[in-house]
Amino acid sequence: MNDLNLDDEIRQKIIEMMNQGSSTLEIYKKTCEILFFQHGIMPTPTRLYALVRKGSMTTPGKAIQEFLAQQREKGRIELDIPEMPESLKTMFTEALKETWRVASQISSTKVREQNEQHQRELNRFTQQIEQLDIKNQALESRIDEMKQILAERDIYVSALQKEVGEGKTKLSLESNRLAIATDQCEELKKQLDKARHDFIAESHRMSQEHEQGLARLKDHENRALMEIERERQAANKAIKDVTNALKLREDELRQRDNKFLELASELEVSGRDLSAAKTKLEMTTADLQTIRISFEEQTRLNGQLKARLEQLSARHNITHQKNSRRKTMKQSHD
Known part of the structure; x- marks a missing residue:
C-alpha cells in the first residue's frame, strides 16, 4: 500500500472517530496508535497534523507525549514470585x-x-x-x-x-x-536507517544544486569579463585612431608653420624693395591671411579632437573601474 492509499485509509478512520464525538486530543492519540501498532510508523507532529487537520500545532506534540508515556507505563514490569x-x-x-x-x-x-x-x-x-x-x-x-x-x-x-x-x-x-x-x-532501527538514507540523498541533491548554481555564476562572470574586454579593446582602438588623426593634424600644422616662416622670410627680403614688390606683397599678404584662417580652423579641429580624446579616456577609466569592481566581487564571492 502506497503512502497516498495509507493516508486515505487513516483519514477515513479519523472521520469515523470525529463522527463518534471524540475529543481532538483523543483523536490524535488514537491516530498515534494506528500509525505505530498497525503500520509500524513512528508518529510525528507534522504527520499527525497533516492527517487530522484539527486543533493547534501544539496538540499533536502533546498527544505524542501522552502516547509515549502510556507505552512506557505499559512497559513497567513488577515481578511478584x-x-x-x-x-x-x-x-x-x-x-x-x-x-x-x-x-x-x-x-x-x-x-x-x-x-x-x-x-x-x-x-x-x-x-x-x-x-x-x-x-x-x-x-x-x-x-x-x-x-x-x-x-x-x-x-x-x-x-x-x-x-x-x-x-x-x-x-x-x-x-x-x-x-x-x-x-x-x-523495526525502529530500520525506520531510522531509512530516514538516514533519505537525509543523505537530500543532502546530495542540495549539494549538486549548489554546484550547478556556482557553475552558472562562473559562466555569467566569464561572459561579463569578455564583454568588458571587448569594450576595452574598442576604446583603445578609438583612442589610437584619434591619436593618429591628431598626429596627422599636428604634422599638417607644422608644415604650414614652416611655410609661414618661409613666407615671412620672403616678406623680409622683399621689404628691401617695397616699391617694386608691392604687388607681390599684397599677394603674399592675402596668402598669409588664408594660412591664418586655415591655422585657426586647424586649431579649432585640434581642440575638438582633444575633447573627443578626453571623453574616450574617461570612458576607458569607467570601464576599467567596472572591471575592477566585478573582479573584487568575484574574489569576495569565492
Whole structure:
C-alpha cells in the first residue's frame, strides 16, 4: 500500500472517530496508535497534523507525549514470585526495565551492545532459575522421602509447587514481552536507517544544486569579463585612431608653420624693395591671411579632437573601474 492509499485509509478512520464525538486530543492519540501498532510508523507532529487537520500545532506534540508515556507505563514490569530471592527479583526487574529503555533509544549503535549485554544478563538469570528448578526438584525428592513422616506438610508443598509454576508462567510471559520489545526496537532501527538514507540523498541533491548554481555564476562572470574586454579593446582602438588623426593634424600644422616662416622670410627680403614688390606683397599678404584662417580652423579641429580624446579616456577609466569592481566581487564571492 502506497503512502497516498495509507493516508486515505487513516483519514477515513479519523472521520469515523470525529463522527463518534471524540475529543481532538483523543483523536490524535488514537491516530498515534494506528500509525505505530498497525503500520509500524513512528508518529510525528507534522504527520499527525497533516492527517487530522484539527486543533493547534501544539496538540499533536502533546498527544505524542501522552502516547509515549502510556507505552512506557505499559512497559513497567513488577515481578511478584513468592520464594524468589529479593536480590534476584530486583536484578531481574531492573534488567527488564533497562531493556524497555533500550527499546526506546533507536538512534545509536550502542543499542546493539546494550541488547547483547541484556541478553547475557537474561541468560545468567535463566541459568539461576534452572539452578533453582534443580534445587526445587531435589526438594521435591526429599519431600517424597519424608512423605510418611511429614504428611501434614503435603498441602503446603502443593501450594509451593503451584506458585513455582505460576512464577514460570509469568517469567515466560515477560520473556515474550522482551522478545516483542526487541522486535519493535529492530523495526525502529530500520525506520531510522531509512530516514538516514533519505537525509543523505537530500543532502546530495542540495549539494549538486549548489554546484550547478556556482557553475552558472562562473559562466555569467566569464561572459561579463569578455564583454568588458571587448569594450576595452574598442576604446583603445578609438583612442589610437584619434591619436593618429591628431598626429596627422599636428604634422599638417607644422608644415604650414614652416611655410609661414618661409613666407615671412620672403616678406623680409622683399621689404628691401617695397616699391617694386608691392604687388607681390599684397599677394603674399592675402596668402598669409588664408594660412591664418586655415591655422585657426586647424586649431579649432585640434581642440575638438582633444575633447573627443578626453571623453574616450574617461570612458576607458569607467570601464576599467567596472572591471575592477566585478573582479573584487568575484574574489569576495569565492
